[in-house]
Amino acid sequence: MANEQQTEFWSGSGGEYWVVNQQQMDTMLEPLGAQALARIDLNNVHHMLDIGCGTGSTTLDIAARLPEGARVTGADLSVPMTDYARSRLGPEGVSNANFMTCDLQLDKLDSGTFDAAFSRFGVMFFDQPVVGFSNIRSAMKSGAPLAFVCWQTPRENLWHSLAVATAKKFIEMPAAPEPRAPGPFAFADTDYVTSILTDSGFGDIVIEPHTQTVELFAGQDVRNAAENFARINPIISAFMTEAGDDKAEPLIDGLADALAPYHQNGALHFPSATWLVSARA
Numbered sequence: 001m002a003n004e005q006q007t008e009f010w011s012g013s014g015g016e017y018w019v020v021n022q023q024q025m026d027t028m029l030e031p032l033g034a035q036a037l038a039r040i041d042l043n044n045v046h047h048m049l050d051i052g053c054g055t056g057s058t059t060l061d062i063a064a065r066l067p068e069g070a071r072v073t074g075a076d077l078s079v080p081m082t083d084y085a086r087s088r089l090g091p092e093g094v095s096n097a098n099f100m101t102c103d104l105q106l107d108k109l110d111s112g113t114f115d116a117a118f119s120r121f122g123v124m125f126f127d128q129p130v131v132g133f134s135n136i137r138s139a140m141k142s143g144a145p146l147a148f149v150c151w152q153t154p155r156e157n158l159w160h161s162l163a164v165a166t167a168k169k170f171i172e173m174p175a176a177p178e179p180r181a182p183g184p185f186a187f188a189d190t191d192y193v194t195s196i197l198t199d200s201g202f203g204d205i206v207i208e209p210h211t212q213t214v215e216l217f218a219g220q221d222v223r224n225a226a227e228n229f230a231r232i233n234p235i236i237s238a239f240m241t242e243a244g245d246d247k248a249e250p251l252i253d254g255l256a257d258a259l260a261p262y263h264q265n266g267a268l269h270f271p272s273a274t275w276l277v278s279a280r281a
């Protein structure tokens with residue numbers, strides 16, 4: 001089945017982690033998503049698609065910024081994340097947004113529906129990216145803008161590489177995935193991103209580098225932050241759950257030591273490197 005591993009992760013432990021830690025993840029990712037969103041003129045939008053919207057924060061933010069009468073649809077594979085996103089609509093009084101639980105690679109969308117599409121780190125997980133992006137493009141009106149943010153390499157993103165390097169001292173970590181394998185770093189190579197978008201029928205492709213310090217786990221001491229930090233990584237998280245406290249403790253201690261230089265004013269601060277990608281359907 002296509003996207004089987006991703007479905008298992010995002011509708012399982014990964015999705016549940018994101019629901020519980022929604023605010024922390026938003027604090028880290030919001031400034032990066034904002035950079036991509038600024039590439040789209042929301043004044044011209046009638047119906048926008050938020051690709052891989054997760055727990056819905058970007059969709060709700062877009063809904064609040066859209067002009068009168070315009071709407072946004074957040075679409076995501078994950079059952080717990082879209083259930084959570086939907087549960088926010090009523091309490092937050094939002095009437096111009098909706099959420100679809102769907103696989104944007106596999107599930108056909110009505111053609112020509114959207115006049116803009118956006119994503120904050122939700123486009124790197126398709127096992128057939130050209131099929132996924134072609135599906136998205138066919139759901140967009142001709143000439144409609146697409147903007148998304150994705151990660152550069154793990155080496156340039158310490159929030160990931162530091163955890164992996166530290167964990168390796170305590171547990172056997174699998175070999176690094178192939179650079180283009182579906183996952184957070186699949187779009188690190190800009191030639192690859194350009195070829196996917198071109199082969200999916202997008203034009204006017206612009207890819208800009210962006211570096212920014214991001215904040216994680218505000219209000220937590222370095223040890224709590226280390227424990228939560230470890231849980232972002234699916235391999236380390238699975239080990240901690242299975243191994244029990246005795247074996248997990250040394251790893252968390254080691255991680256807390258490695259993170260200490262990045263823990264300032266009650267939060268972790270890391271440099272991040274992303275690509276801001278824009279194109280037209």
Ligand SMILES: C[S@@+](CC[C@H](N)C(=O)[O-])C[C@H]1O[C@@H](n2cnc3c(N)ncnc32)[C@H](O)[C@@H]1O
Pocket residue numbers: 003006010025029051052053054055056057058075076077078081102103104105106119120121122123125126
């Ligand atoms: C790193 S999370 C980002 C979530 C959200 N955009 C945010 O910034 O908080 C990646 C999201 O992409 C979604 N995703 C992965 N593969 C997908 C697919 N084939 N179709 C739709 N969503 C997908 C996941 O379920 C997950 O919510």
